[in-house]
Amino acid sequence: MNQPASAYFLEERHDPNETHTLSVLVQNEPGVLARVIGLFSGRGYNIDSLTVSETESQKHLSRITIVTTGTPMVIEQIKHQLDRMIPVYRVVDMTITGRSIERELAMVKVRGHGDSRVEALRLADAFRARVIDATTESFVFEITGNSAKISQFIDLMRPLGLVEVSRTGVAAIGRGPEGM
Amino acid sequence: MTDKSHDPNQMTGAAMIVRALIDHGVQHIFGYPGGAVLPIYDEIFQQSEVEHILVRHEQGAGHAAEGYARSTGKPGVALVTSGPGATNMVTPLTDALMDSIPLVCITGQVPTHLIGNDAFQECDTVGITRPCTKHNWLVRDVNDLAKVLHEAFYVATTGRPGPVLVDVPKDVQFATGTYHPPRKDDVHVSYTPRVKGDAAQIRKAVALLASARRPVIYSGGGVINSGPEASKLLRELVDVTGFPITSTLMGLGAYPATGKNWLGMLGMHGTYEANMAMHDCDVMLCVGARFDDRITGRVDAFSPGSKKIHIDIDPSSINKNIRVDIPIIGDAGNVLGDLLQVFKTEAKKPDIKTWWQEIATWRARNSLAYKKSNDIILPQYAIERLFAATRGHDTYITTEVGQHQMWAAQFFGFEEPHRWMTSGGLGTMGYGLPAALGVQVAHPDSLVIDIAGDASVQMTMQEMSTAVQFELPIKIFILNNQYMGMVRQWQQLLHGNRLSHSYSEALPDFVKLADAFGCVGLQAIKPGDLDGALKEMIKVRRPVLFDCRVAALENCFPMIPSGKAHNEMLLPVEATDEATAAAFAGGKALV
Numbered sequence: 144m145n146q147p148a149s150a151y152f153l154e155e156r157h158d159p160n161e162t163h164t165l166s167v168l169v170q171n172e173p174g175v176l177a178r179v180i181g182l183f184s185g186r187g188y189n190i191d192s193l194t195v196s197e198t199e200s201q202k203h204l205s206r207i208t209i210v211t212t213g214t215p216m217v218i219e220q221i222k223h224q225l226d227r228m229i230p231v232y233r234v235v236d237m238t239i240t241g242r243s244i245e246r247e248l249a250m251v252k253v254r255g256h257g258d259s260r261v262e263a264l265r266l267a268d269a270f271r272a273r274v275i276d277a278t279t280e281s282f283v284f285e286i287t288g289n290s291a292k293i294s295q296f297i298d299l300m301r302p303l304g305l306v307e308v309s310r311t312g313v314a315a316i317g318r319g320p321e322g323m
Numbered sequence: 324m325t326d327k328s329h330d331p332n333q334m335t336g337a338a339m340i341v342r343a344l345i346d347h348g349v350q351h352i353f354g355y356p357g358g359a360v361l362p363i364y365d366e367i368f369q370q371s372e373v374e375h376i377l378v379r380h381e382q383g384a385g386h387a388a389e390g391y392a393r394s395t396g397k398p399g400v401a402l403v404t405s406g407p408g409a410t411n412m413v414t415p416l417t418d419a420l421m422d423s424i425p426l427v428c429i430t431g432q433v434p435t436h437l438i439g440n441d442a443f444q445e446c447d448t449v450g451i452t453r454p455c456t457k458h459n460w461l462v463r464d465v466n467d468l469a470k471v472l473h474e475a476f477y478v479a480t481t482g483r484p485g486p487v488l489v490d491v492p493k494d495v496q497f498a499t500g501t502y503h504p505p506r507k508d509d510v511h512v513s514y515t516p517r518v519k520g521d522a523a524q525i526r527k528a529v530a531l532l533a534s535a536r537r538p539v540i541y542s543g544g545g546v547i548n549s550g551p552e553a554s555k556l557l558r559e560l561v562d563v564t565g566f567p568i569t570s571t572l573m574g575l576g577a578y579p580a581t582g583k584n585w586l587g588m589l590g591m592h593g594t595y596e597a598n599m600a601m602h603d604c605d606v607m608l609c610v611g612a613r614f615d616d617r618i619t620g621r622v623d624a625f626s627p628g629s630k631k632i633h634i635d636i637d638p639s640s641i642n643k644n645i646r647v648d649i650p651i652i653g654d655a656g657n658v659l660g661d662l663l664q665v666f667k668t669e670a671k672k673p674d675i676k677t678w679w680q681e682i683a684t685w686r687a688r689n690s691l692a693y694k695k696s697n698d699i700i701l702p703q704y705a706i707e708r709l710f711a712a713t714r715g716h717d718t719y720i721t722t723e724v725g726q727h728q729m730w731a732a733q734f735f736g737f738e739e740p741h742r743w744m745t746s747g748g749l750g751t752m753g754y755g756l757p758a759a760l761g762v763q764v765a766h767p768d769s770l771v772i773d774i775a776g777d778a779s780v781q782m783t784m785q786e787m788s789t790a791v792q793f794e795l796p797i798k799i800f801i802l803n804n805q806y807m808g809m810v811r812q813w814q815q816l817l818h819g820n821r822l823s824h825s826y827s828e829a830l831p832d833f834v835k836l837a838d839a840f841g842c843v844g845l846q847a848i849k850p851g852d853l854d855g856a857l858k859e860m861i862k863v864r865r866p867v868l869f870d871c872r873v874a875a876l877e878n879c880f881p882m883i884p885s886g887k888a889h890n891e892m893l894l895p896v897e898a899t900d901e902a903t904a905a906a907f908a909g910g911k912a913l914v
Contacts, residue, residue: 151616151885169513170511170513173461174449174450174453174461177450177453178453181453181454185454216642216643216646219642220639220642220643223637223638223639223641224639226638226639227482227483227637227638227639228458229457229458229478229511229513229514230511230513231513232512232513
């Protein structure tokens with residue numbers, strides 16, 4: 144029960160962590176991404192994945208997709224803290240709505256000869272990855288899917304001569320006719 | 324091309340800034356000139372509607388603006404230069420963010436083409452102040468300036484109030500553009516603070532309140548920020564329900580200290596009855612407070628048997644530290660008004676006689692007791708005498724941070740809101756003296772007293788010069804125990820009495836210092852000196868430094884030891900060395 148000498152209460156709660164995907168619609172203005180990222184680092188929240196791009200250029204709106212991990216109370220905080228920022232229009236928890244599609248794109252470079260090269264190509268075909276660059280000793284595959292599928296593909300490429308990977312991070316959208 | 328030379332809305336950026344201040348009803352600003360704000364200072368020189376108060380350090384400008392804001396409910400305005408001017412504002416901006424004080428800070432910036440070049444007195448002001456403002460802007464085009472300034476005032480003063488900053492490069496101050504008066508579309512459409520509480524939630528809250536047997540109302544700074552009407556409604560709610568009420572440090576004055584349902588302040592140095600009521604209650608109504616760690620004690624043992632209603636304008640305050648059962652998002656005054664309405668029509672006063680009897684037994688413990696002395700002035704006694712001496716005066720109190728601040732909160736009774744200015748969230752030593760300047764500027768004929776400590780007051784002491792220059796008769800009442808008392812108290816309780824660097828060696832002679840500043844120095848050493856010197860302090864219409872020599876080793880009780888719950892308070896009579904050692908045993912073992 145006792146804690147070391149401190150003017151603060153040191154015991155942490157140990158609720159189980161959850162992973163949530165948040166879609167955040169923001170005014171695309173200078174510094175807006177810094178505000179969002181600063182909130183996460185300043186308050187000690189996690190960012191597992193972050194994807195940003197302007198989605199409605201006439202209205203200067205950008206959509207940020209953040210995958211984050213925390214206790215239910217922290218996830219709740221993150222949403223409220225994001226929502227109270229001045230340039231933030233909406234925050235939607237795609238994980239809670241439960242009706243969302245998540246996709247990520249990766250480009251995977253593999254170098255090799257002989258059997259491993261053939262094997263890489265065969266696996267790429269199984270994963271519906273496309274060859275977007277090739278030399279006599281390398282491929283660059285483009286693969287789209289959920290993060291787990293991409294990670295699995297990357298793991299399979301590792302013994303076959305994986306050189307490097309570039310991933311976009313997760314983009315998410317709700318199913319059905321309604322917008323966010 | 325049309326001739327714009329006669330258009331009265333054509334003006335330089337610097338002129339726009341002054342014009343916007345006037346359009347927002349700003350009468351006083353606090354600032355310090357420098358290279359990157361000279362065009363604005365030139366405009367200030369050529370007009371008489373906005374009075375500029377020249378401070379001695381930018382931090383002083385920020386705290387003065389905070390004091391001005393807290394005591395009037397209007398936004399405080401500070402004007403400082405780029406680079407060090409801006410970085411010196413970081414403390415007051417953070418202070419204002421933590422305590423939800425509306426502050427508009429205008430900073431100069433190096434010319435646009437030099438931004439990013441490490442120019443003289445350049446810093447990334449919007450980058451540095453992003454985490455310590457509610458919002459901030461860098462204005463790169465003079466034609467955006469009017470819109471941004473109007474939005475800045477709107478954002479600072481609406482929703483949960485807070486500090487904002489507008490960074491204006493020097494070339495934008497010189498450039499000519501079109502000004503427009505404040506209008507609706509100046510503000511981001513994404514910014515829509517919620518004022519009115521949800522009716523269904525309010526109904527649920529009323530039903531819960533009406534069913535309570537051991538209720539307590541816990542109010543905070545949000546009630547003060549909401550305006551005088553909110554305090555009136557809170558008082559009415561207490562009357563209508565008959566519930567006991569306690570308050571945070573920030574909320575003192577919303578309910579009068581002489582009110583019969585008043586339990587005193589709660590929290591780490593709150594009264595025994597307030598904390599016990601919080602711990603044992605069955606229904607808690609929290610209005611405009613945020614379950615801060617100084618309030619809750621250990622969170623897993625916080626008020627374990629109660630249903631909690633939380634009224635707050637900021638959704639992020641809900642369920643942040645403590646899970647509540649009925650959250651109501653909205654302005655404290657607005658929600659209290661609706662809640663009262665529903666309570667009056669649908670509920671009746673529950674019978675809580677036995678609860679009051681229980682509270683009476685806690686009250687009888689007299690948790691603020693202290694041993695008086697005829698030889699030395701006890702700090703608690705000094706505050707009591709100060710309180711007595713100020714009766715009948717129109718008094719405003721500011722404080723620094725530390726033991727004196729807690730004693731002021733415990734022993735000075737506040738009857739009205741907006742009379743108590745203290746750094747609660749950030750705990751900024753050096754806040755009180757410049758804050759007093761701001762209060763005095765807003766209330767030139769009132770009695771403004773900074774209850775200070777000998778350590779804190781030295782952090783912003785140079786502002787006495789401002790007080791003298793602007794004939795602001797602030798009273799700096801220093802409880803001089805020659806220690807950073809609160810640091811020393813923690814070292815005694817938690818660190819084996821090793822008083823590492825908490826003794827103020829080589830203190831200045833405050834009376835001579837007063838003399839050097841051109842203000843009045845007073846001193847009291849014996850309890851018998853106190854009343855006469857206080858009378859003199861109040862009578863003289865000049866700034867005063869009052870050196871009140873108090874017992875050096877007095878500690879601030881009652882106290883919730885760290886890691887303990889509300890019902891494990893250490894009371895002054897029980898705070899023998901052994902009891903204290905036992906209460907802090909976990910600490911001692913591990914120091």
